[in-house]
Amino acid sequence: MSEGTLIVYSGPSGVGKGTILRPYLESHPEAVLSVSVTTRAPRPGETDGVEYHFITREEFDRLAKSDGLLEHAEYSGNCYGTPRAAVERHIAEGRDVVLEIEVQGAMKIRESFPEAVFVFILPPSYGTLHERLAGRGTETPEAMEARLRTARFELSHAAEYDYVIVNDDVEKAREQLGAIITAAKCRTRNMKKFIDKVCEFHEYA
Amino acid sequence: MSEGTLIVYSGPSGVGKGTILRPYLESHPEAVLSVSVTTRAPRPGETDGVEYHFITREEFDRLAKSDGLLEHAEYSGNCYGTPRAAVERHIAEGRDVVLEIEVQGAMKIRESFPEAVFVFILPPSYGTLHERLAGRGTETPEAMEARLRTARFELSHAAEYDYVIVNDDVEKAREQLGAIITAAKCRTRNMKKFIDKVCEFHEYA
Numbered sequence: 370m371s372e373g374t375l376i377v378y379s380g381p382s383g384v385g386k387g388t389i390l391r392p393y394l395e396s397h398p399e400a401v402l403s404v405s406v407t408t409r410a411p412r413p414g415e416t417d418g419v420e421y422h423f424i425t426r427e428e429f430d431r432l433a434k435s436d437g438l439l440e441h442a443e444y445s446g447n448c449y450g451t452p453r454a455a456v457e458r459h460i461a462e463g464r465d466v467v468l469e470i471e472v473q474g475a476m477k478i479r480e481s482f483p484e485a486v487f488v489f490i491l492p493p494s495y496g497t498l499h500e501r502l503a504g505r506g507t508e509t510p511e512a513m514e515a516r517l518r519t520a521r522f523e524l525s526h527a528a529e530y531d532y533v534i535v536n537d538d539v540e541k542a543r544e545q546l547g548a549i550i551t552a553a554k555c556r557t558r559n560m561k562k563f564i565d566k567v568c569e570f571h572e573y574a
Numbered sequence: 575m576s577e578g579t580l581i582v583y584s585g586p587s588g589v590g591k592g593t594i595l596r597p598y599l600e601s602h603p604e605a606v607l608s609v610s611v612t613t614r615a616p617r618p619g620e621t622d623g624v625e626y627h628f629i630t631r632e633e634f635d636r637l638a639k640s641d642g643l644l645e646h647a648e649y650s651g652n653c654y655g656t657p658r659a660a661v662e663r664h665i666a667e668g669r670d671v672v673l674e675i676e677v678q679g680a681m682k683i684r685e686s687f688p689e690a691v692f693v694f695i696l697p698p699s700y701g702t703l704h705e706r707l708a709g710r711g712t713e714t715p716e717a718m719e720a721r722l723r724t725a726r727f728e729l730s731h732a733a734e735y736d737y738v739i740v741n742d743d744v745e746k747a748r749e750q751l752g753a754i755i756t757a758a759k760c761r762t763r764n765m766k767k768f769i770d771k772v773c774e775f776h777e778y779a
Contacts, residue, residue, distance in 0.1 A: 489762075491772050527769050532760040535768065545760050551753035555737040557694075563740065564732050567696050 373399075373464040374553055375456065375482050377475045377530075380490030381520035383502045385536045386469060389490060389543055393550075400465040400550075403456055406432065409447035422452070440470065440477035451478075465550065472526040486553035488546065489530035493537040495521075578604075578669040579758055580661065580687050582680045582735075585695030586725035588707045590741045591674060594695060594748055598755075605670040605755075608661055611637065614652035627657070645675065645682035656683075670755065677731040691758035693751065694735035698742040700726075 380386045394400055407421045408429050417423050424432075429448045432438050441450030451468055459466045468478065478485060492498035502516055527533055531553075534545045553559065585591045599605055612626045613634050622628050629637075634653045637643050646655030656673055664671045673683065683690060697703035707721055732738055736758075739750045758764065 491769065493772075495772055495775055521773075521775050524769075524773050524775075527772070528762055528766065530762055532757060533762055533765045533769060534760055535765075545756060548753040548756035549760055551750060552737060552757035555739055555750050555754060557733055557735055557738055560738045561733065564696065564738060567698075567700055567732070568726075568729050570700055570726050570729075 371463060373460045373462065373466060374550065374559075375460060375478070375485035376400075376465060376467045376550060376553075377478050377482075377485050377487045378467050378469045378490075379472055379475050379488070379523065379530070380536075381492070381498060381523045382516055383498055383505075383520070384490045384492050385539065385542075386490050388539055389534065389536060389546055390467065390469070392543055393546055394467070397465070399463075400467060401459050403451055403466050403468045405449055405470070406438070406452055407447060407449045409449075421449075439468075439481060440474040442471075442474060472523045472529075476526075476529065484559050486532070486549065486556075487530040488549055489527045489533045490542070491524070491527060491533050491535045493535060495524065576668060578665045578667065578671060579755065579764075580665060580683070580690035581605075581670060581672045581755060581758075582683050582687075582690050582692045583672050583674045583695075584677055584680050584693070584728065584735070585741075586697070586703060586728045587721055588703055588725070589695045589697050590744065590747075591695050593744055594739065594741060594751055595672065595674070597748055598751055599672070602670070604668075605672060606664050608656055608671050608673045610654055610675070611643070611657055612652060612654045614654075626654075644673075644686060645679040647676075647679060677728045677734075681731075681734065689764050691737070691754065691761075692735040693754055694732045694738045695747070696729070696732060696738050696740045698740060700729065703729075 378386065378390065394402055404418060405421055406424050406429060408424060408426045411417065411423050415421070426448065429450065432452065433441055433450065437453050438450035439453045439456060441448060451470065451474065456466050456468070470478070475487060479487065492501070498520060499517065502513065502520070508516070532549045534542050534549070536542045557564070583591065583595065599607055609623060610626055611629050611634060613629060613631050616622065616628050620626070631653070634655065637657065638646055638655065642658050643655035644658045644661060646653060656675060656679065661671050661673070675683070680692060684692065697706070703725060704722065707718065707725070713721070737754045739747050739754070741747045762769070
């Protein structure tokens with residue numbers, strides 16, 4: 370059985386990552402979305418094991434110290450991380466795993482999983498994203514400016530990914546995501562062992 | 575209008591390149607198969623402009639000297655080459671162009687078109703290819719051995735391509751070819767200009 374593919378999936382808040390990804394996951398039950406661990410308290414409506422695994426700071430520190438997290442970071446006093454064991458188990462079982470994580474976490478994944486496929490979702494323009502975030506209107510100007518600053522930081526790292534998808538036509542974007550995952554399995558760097566096997570000519574030479 | 579994509583498509587004789595490619599071309603009329611020029615005489619059933627553009631040695635030399643060929647090579651005293659003008663015109667018009675060429679020509683294309691997508695078709699094993707070629711039974715043992723030697727040479731360069739497709743299930747191989755071409759347009763290296771445009775934040779900073 371061949372290994373699954375790790376898909377690292379990023380893009381600024383408000384760009385439509387979930388809208389593009391959801392139908393893919395629904396039509397590919399062999400693909401799993403990795404659930405992060407966090408030390409922050411669940412918000413109303415959040416379920417442990419669905420949005421996040423909610424754990425204590427002590428449990429988090431133990432995981433981090435035992436190399437149990439593929440990447441982790443602290444935001445506003447809360448810790449977030451990607452549990453290594455579940456990802457490695459699914460990949461070994463031949464299942465594809467999607468990590469929806471931010472840019473800095475993604476770059477750490479590249480160190481431990483260089484064969485992962487890195488996909489970044491872009492807005493058609495920064496202006497579109499600005500309007501979409503401003504249109505939410507549920508935030509203070511300061512919170513909104515912080516969110517836009519983060520968006521600009523994330524966008525400025527898009528070129529470090531393998532593929533970018535422009536979310537100007539959601540159906541096209543969904544088709545492109547599917548194509549990228551299919552194509553990623555054919556990338557030469559993921560097929561080296563197979564190529565070597567086909568090139569064993571000695572018994573015919 | 576955005577530019578088309580150049581697809582460099584290779585694989586050993588007998589691997590099934592045409593069987594995989596044909597339905598793609600039929601369902602994508604915007605994609606064109608580049609027709610090579612050759613100095614060899616047409617075989618019975620071949621039509622000028624379909625299998626090849628049949629030209630004289632003088633015409634060939636003039637094209638080659640005026641940088642009119644993207645790549646060219648000589649086999650058994652006959653010259654073959656990819657005419658540059660048609661490829662560049664189609665790409666500029668936004669059409670995808672497929673070059674079905676051998677390994678050495680492909681590597682020359684990489685120098686002038688680094689943004690092209692390089693796809694190599696692999697047999698499930700060398701044994702399968704060996705059987706398929708032997709099964710044709712229309713050749714002398716010497717011609718057959720020459721063909722297998724060329725196949726081994728080509729296979730040993732598969733790792734230099736961007737993507738490999740294993741032709742063990744032709745429907746799957748066709749789907750993978752389509753996905754690779756769609757995904758190639760999303761490769762970050764082909765999207766740099768667009769990424770730079772989205773990252774023009776100055777008017778918002």
